Amino acid sequence: MPRTLRPRVFVTRQLPGEALGRLGKHVDLSVWEADMPPPPEALLAEAARADGLVTLLTDRVDARLLASAPSLRAVSNVAVGYDNIDVRACTERRVAVGNTPGALTETSADFAFALILGLARRVAEADAYVRAGHWRTWSPTLLLGTDVYGATLGIVGPGAIGSAVARRARGFGMRILYVGRQARPALEAETGAVRVDKAALLAEADIISLHVPLTPATRHWVGREELAAMKPGALLVNTARGGVVDPAALVEALRDGRLGGVALDVTDPEPLPPDSPLMTLPNVLLAPHIASASHATRGRMASMAVDNLLAALEGRRPPHCVNP
Numbered sequence: 001m002p003r004t005l006r007p008r009v010f011v012t013r014q015l016p017g018e019a020l021g022r023l024g025k026h027v028d029l030s031v032w033e034a035d036m037p038p039p040p041e042a043l044l045a046e047a048a049r050a051d052g053l054v055t056l057l058t059d060r061v062d063a064r065l066l067a068s069a070p071s072l073r074a075v076s077n078v079a080v081g082y083d084n085i086d087v088r089a090c091t092e093r094r095v096a097v098g099n100t101p102g103a104l105t106e107t108s109a110d111f112a113f114a115l116i117l118g119l120a121r122r123v124a125e126a127d128a129y130v131r132a133g134h135w136r137t138w139s140p141t142l143l144l145g146t147d148v149y150g151a152t153l154g155i156v157g158p159g160a161i162g163s164a165v166a167r168r169a170r171g172f173g174m175r176i177l178y179v180g181r182q183a184r185p186a187l188e189a190e191t192g193a194v195r196v197d198k199a200a201l202l203a204e205a206d207i208i209s210l211h212v213p214l215t216p217a218t219r220h221w222v223g224r225e226e227l228a229a230m231k232p233g234a235l236l237v238n239t240a241r242g243g244v245v246d247p248a249a250l251v252e253a254l255r256d257g258r259l260g261g262v263a264l265d266v267t268d269p270e271p272l273p274p275d276s277p278l279m280t281l282p283n284v285l286l287a288p289h290i291a292s293a294s295h296a297t298r299g300r301m302a303s304m305a306v307d308n309l310l311a312a313l314e315g316r317r318p319p320h321c322v323n324p
């Protein structure tokens with residue numbers, strides 16, 4: 001295609017793998033080279049002349065951006081979640097929105113399980129203890145944790161990632177409970193998972209793992225009431241979105257000692273401010289939103305995002321399109 005006729009695409013960060021090289025063969029490509037995301041005004045300015053955007057979960061695509069982007073036809077998010085995008089506004093403007101489901105399921109489930117084990121068995125604390133030179137001798141009371149094998153796991157959101165966590169939990173002899181909008185007979189048959197209501201999951205789970213997208217219905221799904229209803233000493237793991245947990249209520253429950261601990265790959269806000277109590281409270285395991293961060297998976301996500309974008313720019317429905 002002559003260069004002048006090629007669609008213009010702005011990518012909000014460098015991506016791993018070969019995806020951008022491939023995209024560059026079809027479009028007029030411009031990539032934000034900084035490590036930090038483009039500030040909103042810069043994104044607006046780029047969107048104003050773009051036919052397509054490749055975005056990350058740090059980039060807000062809303063009615064204001066759409067109003068300043070007359071030729072925009074497609075937004076391709078390099079993530080399965082798309083709470084950073086106003087899909088309704090995009091749909092009204094006939095802008096296709098793509099995401100990357102499937103690509104990161106197993107990698108994210110591995111990490112959720114790493115956090116479950118790390119939190120229950122105090123792996124980060126143990127590492128810090130040894131490095132600080134505190135280890136003097138074997139002790140029967142040193143860094144005692146919670147058994148994962150045989151514990152009851154409560155899965156909130158038995159979608160692809162929640163189900164993959166349940167399969168791992170089965171190998172650990174866990175009793176698996178889940179809450180979800182619909183029953184999952186295949187998951188139940190494969191893992192022995194039992195669908196329960198929210199009250200039962202909160203009351204019975206030793207460990208709760210969150211796997212719901214962030215929507216108005218799931219914002220603060222774990223709040224003051226839910227934390228009070230959890231089993232004393234229970235552990236909470238969030239690899240979904242920070243907004244699913246009320247941060248103020250979480251800090252209170254940790255300070256009270258009612259919650260046994262929390263592992264957060266996602267927080268609200270992201271990143272946490274340096275003075276957040278979560279930075280200093282014990283029994284808190286933190287990660288910088290890396291559940292999907294393996295070389296292979298991030299390459300796959302970038303590649304899927306490029307496929308989605310190219311399809312939309314060619315006038316086809318993207319293979320993974322979230323517009324209704």
Ligand code: DGY
Binds near residue numbers: 057079080104240291
């Ligand atoms: C997603 O894809 O939504 C994750 O949060 C980042 O991989």
